[in-house]
Amino acid sequence: MGETDPKIASNAHVLILPYTAQGHINPMLQFAKRLVSKGLKATLVTSTFISKSMLVDPNTPIDIQSISDGFDEGGFAQAESSEDYLATFQKVGSPSLATLMKKLGEIGRPVHALIYDPFLPWALDVAKQFGVAGVAFFTQSCAVNSIYYHVHKGLLQLPLSVSNVSLPGLPELQVSELPSYVSLYGSYPAFFDMVVNQFSNLDLVDWVLFDDFYELETEVVDWMSKLWKLGTIGPTLPSMYLDKRLEDDKDYGVNLFKPDTGTCMSWLDGKPKVSVVYVSFGSMAELDVEQTREIAWGLKRSRCYFLWVVRESEEAKLPTKFMEETSEKGLVVRWCSQLEVLSHESVGCFLTHCGLNSVMEAMCLGIPMVAVPQWTDQITNAKFVEDIWEVGIKAQPDEKGIVKSQAIELSIKEIMGGEKGKEIKKNANKWKNLAREAIDEGGSSDKHINQFVADLFAK
Template structure:
C-alpha cells in the first residue's frame, strides 16, 4: 500500500508491507502475478493474527480489489466477511462480465457489438471496447491480462459484498443490469471528499506515446492558443519537438509531475486532455472539468465512448490511418471544448455531473447510504459475535 498525504489524514489507517521473495533475473508479468499472490496469501493470515492480538477490535472484514479474487478464499479461511471493490466503470464491468459468461466472443465476430441490456452504449464499435476484448496476439506479454480482468468475475456471486467505484445516476443502466445478476453497491466517486467541497485559487496517465504522436500533441496545443499545463515524464521529454519548450513558454508549462486533483480543482482549468483512465475520468467528472478524450488501451476506449457520447462532457480525438492523432485534430478538439455553443453545452453537462457526484457522496446520497449500510451490517455482525461469546 502506498502512503500518501490522504492516508495520513486517516489516523485509524495502519499501513503494512508485504515482502516478496528475492528473485534474480526478470520475471514475466504472469510469473510476477503468481509470486505476488503467493506472498500475500502467506503473509495475510499472520497480519490478521497480529492485529487481532494487539487490538481490542478484531478484524471482521477483508476488503479487496476485484483484480485479486483469490483473496476471497483467504477471507473464508480466516472466517472474515469478503468484500470485493471493482475499480473500473460499471460499463466496463458489464463488458468483462459478458466475456466471462461467454456472451461476448474474443475477438468479436461483428464490427458492431451489442452488450446485454445497455442500449445507451450499444452498439459499440470494436474500437470502443476495452483493448483486451478487441483481440490480442496470444504471444503478447500482456495477453494474460485478458484472463486477469475477466477473472474478476470468477467468484462474483460468492463474495459477501460487491462495491463499484461509480455512482448510480452516472451509470444507471449499467448498474441496474449488473445488479440483476447479483446485488452490487455503487460507492463512488472514490476521491477525497474535501475536493468536492471547494475550488482552489495531467491520471498522470503513464501510457508512453511515440515520438510522432508527442510532436503532434505539442503542436496541436500550441496552435490552440490556450494556456496549458502538460505533464511529461522525464523519460519522454526527448520526444518533444526541438525548441518547443522555449517557443511555448508564454502559454505553456511542462512539468514531470503535478498533483492532478489539485490541478483539476482549480477554477481556471477549462479542459482536461486525458487518456481516460477511470480514476482520471471520475476526477474530472466530479470536479466539473470538460475533457478531450485520447484513449490508448485497457478500459480507456470504453470510458472515452461514455465521455463523448453518453455523458456528453467532452470530445474524442480521431486518429488517422496510421493511428496518429494529427495536430489539426488536437487543436480542433481543444477549441470545440473551450469555445462556441458546443463548448457551452459540454460545460453545462460537466456542471450537472459534478453536482450529481457530490449529491451521491453527501450525507443521505446513494453512495453514502450504501457505505452506511455496509458499516451497520459489520457492526451488527460484530455485536452478535460478542453476544454469543458471553
C-alpha cells in the same frame, strides 16, 4: 438495514487491499476514509516496495501495512514480465497477507472484513480462510466490468466476429469502443487474464462495490444488482471537493510521485479564468514518440495556455526545444496535484487518457474533456465521455491509431470556445451537481455506504 446507525460498528476493523498502482490505491484509500468517518477502523495494505517509495500524509486516519508481492526491491519493474509479476504476487502475496491478518489478530486488531481489488481474486480465498467477510471493490466502471463479465461467462465469444456488440444495460458499442483487451484479443494476454479472472470467484463475495455513483450508469447497475449484492459508493474524491463532511480531507494522502504543487499553483494563479488546458496521461500510460510530439504540436497550434504533466521517464519524447519555444504559453511538470489543478478557476479543459479516476475527477469538478484514450478501459470510458455523458470530445485517431496535432488543436478549440463546447460545459456542470448529490448525506452513494456498513458490521 439502511436505517441502522452504522456507528454501532465502532469496533469493526477492515483491511483494504488495492492493486499496486496509483489509480487503484487512491479510490480504495478514500473509501477507507469514509468508513473511518462511520466509526470503523481501517488499514490499507500495500506491497513492500510501494510502502517504501510512496509519500504518505502523516495526518491520514488510515493505518498502513505492507505485504510482499515477491519483488520487494523493485516492484512491477523488477519482474521479468507481466505474467511473472501477477503469478508471483499470487504465490507470495497470499501467504504474506495471511501472515499479516494473523499478526493483527494476535495484537488485538482482528480483521472483520477484507475489501480487496478483484485484480487480486486470490485475496478472497484468504478472507474465507480466516472466516471474515470478503468484499470486492472495482476501480473500473460498471460498463467496462460488465463487458469483462460477459467474456468470462463465454457470453461474448472472442475473437469477435461482429462489428457491434449489444449487452444488457449498455448502449450498442462498436468493437473499437470496447476495452482494448477485448477488441484486440491477444494483445496483452496477462492483463486480459487478470481482468477476466476478476469474476472467477465473485459469486462467493459478501458485497460487490463500485467506485461509481448510481445516476451515472443506472441501467447497467440495475442489471448487475441482480447478480450480486452491489453498491455504488463513489465518487471517491477527497471530501473537501465534494460534500466537505470530512474535515481536512483535502488530498488522497498517498503519492507515488512527488507533486510540484507550488510551481503549478503559482503559474495557474497568473492566468485568466478558464483559459488553461490541463494535460495528463496518468501514472502508467506510456505514449510513443510520434504521439507525444503530435500532442505537443497540437497544444502549440491551439495557442491556448497549457499545463502538461510529463513524467520524468517520458521527457525524452518531447520535441527538441519544445519547452523553450512554448514557455510563454505552457508549463511542463513531472507531476502535480491533479485535484488542485482541476479545481483552479483558470482551468477550462482537461486533455486526458480517460482513466476512470481522471474522468471522475473532471466530472466532479465540472471540467470538460478532450479524450485521447490509449488502451484498456480508457477506450470505453472515452465513448461514454463523448456520447453518453456528453462532457467531452474524443480526438479521433488516424488509420495508424495516432491522434494528429490538427485533431488535438480542433478539439481543444471547440471545447474552449466553440458552440458544441458551450453545450458540453452545461453538461459538465450538470454531472458535477449530480456527483456531489450522490455522496451528500442521504444521496445514493451515501445510502449504499451506510447499508454496506450496517449489513456487514451491525452484529
